[in-house]
Amino acid sequence: MTEDSADRVRLEEYSWPEVAALVERDPVAIVPVGAFEQHGDHLPLFVDAHLVGVVAEATALRASTTRQPVVVTPTVWTGYSPHHRDFPGTLTLDDETFGKVVGQVVTSLWFGGFRRILILNGHGGNANLLKNLIQTLRYDQGIKAAFASYWDFALKELADWRTSESGGIMHACEMETSLMLATRPGLVRMDRARDHFLEKSDYLMHDLLSGGPVAIASSFRELSPNGVIGAPTLASAKRGEVLLESIVDAIAGFVRDFAQWPLEIKQEDTE
Numbered sequence: 303m304t305e306d307s308a309d310r311v312r313l314e315e316y317s318w319p320e321v322a323a324l325v326e327r328d329p330v331a332i333v334p335v336g337a338f339e340q341h342g343d344h345l346p347l348f349v350d351a352h353l354v355g356v357v358a359e360a361t362a363l364r365a366s367t368t369r370q371p372v373v374v375t376p377t378v379w380t381g382y383s384p385h386h387r388d389f390p391g392t393l394t395l396d397d398e399t400f401g402k403v404v405g406q407v408v409t410s411l412w413f414g415g416f417r418r419i420l421i422l423n424g425h426g427g428n429a430n431l432l433k434n435l436i437q438t439l440r441y442d443q444g445i446k447a448a449f450a451s452y453w454d455f456a457l458k459e460l461a462d463w464r465t466s467e468s469g470g471i472m473h474a475c476e477m478e479t480s481l482m483l484a485t486r487p488g489l490v491r492m493d494r495a496r497d498h499f500l501e502k503s504d505y506l507m508h509d510l511l512s513g514g515p516v517a518i519a520s521s522f523r524e525l526s527p528n529g530v531i532g533a534p535t536l537a538s539a540k541r542g543e544v545l546l547e548s549i550v551d552a553i554a555g556f557v558r559d560f561a562q563w564p565l566e567i568k569q570e571d572t573e
């Protein structure tokens with residue numbers, strides 16, 4: 303690793319004069335947002351924060367160039383997880399606090415001169431709140447940021463990659479367990495992994511790749527005795543590496559594109 307800025311993607315490693323020079327080059331900033339919540343008997347609490355941080359950093363390293371750098375902030379490690387609170391160890395913010403924390407990280411970047419900001423999400427329960435956040439940032443404050451959940455970049459790849467039937471990919475599942483085996487195998491207890499499937503429904507989501515028109519707020523305790531929804535027993539480290547690679551590749555492709563989008567917010571919109 304050289305000191306070339308294309309290789310330095312962690313914002314925390316920069317000094318302020320370096321950041322002042324960095325923003326002159328129209329960089330992309332990625333803000334990974336995770337969660338701290340139960341992931342069954344076989345996975346640790348920081349899965350979502352860990353995975354989104356790994357994906358964000360690998361994406362930045364792949365997409366960053368000396369001409370137009372990509373940097374990553376430290377991961378916002380707490381998310382919106384009241385639906386996991388019945389399992390001890392889960393640490394959550396309420397929706398208002400969560401929006402403020404992420405919103406103020408984004409606002410600080412904007413104030414520092416960053417104009418291409420991607421909020422990269424690693425927890426399904428955060429998604430609606432973060433979509434709402436980018437709207438209020440834009441319409442109330444004139445601050446423009448993009449939002450995406452990392453898995454949404456690779457839904458087609460995920461469909462080809464999976465070995466589980468529908469219901470196998472939701473939470474602490476075939477996907478998350480494989481990604482953990484690929485990145486932190488020492489924290490995965492495969493001997494404790496137990497599959498759990500939701501009842502198939504025409505109305506409610508029962509798999510990451512098959513939604514339904516109806517949303518309902520349930521505690522995970524009501525849905526799963528061990529906190530798992532999906533098929534972690536089908537997870538594999540090798541396939542986790544393959545999936546991670548295609549996710550990072552897809553997001554890096556987006557970031558390169560995003561880096562070229564016009565910056566069109568007009569002055570009167572920022573009042």
Ligand SMILES: [Zn+2]
Pocket residue numbers: 341349350424425473474478
């Ligand atoms: Zn998770």
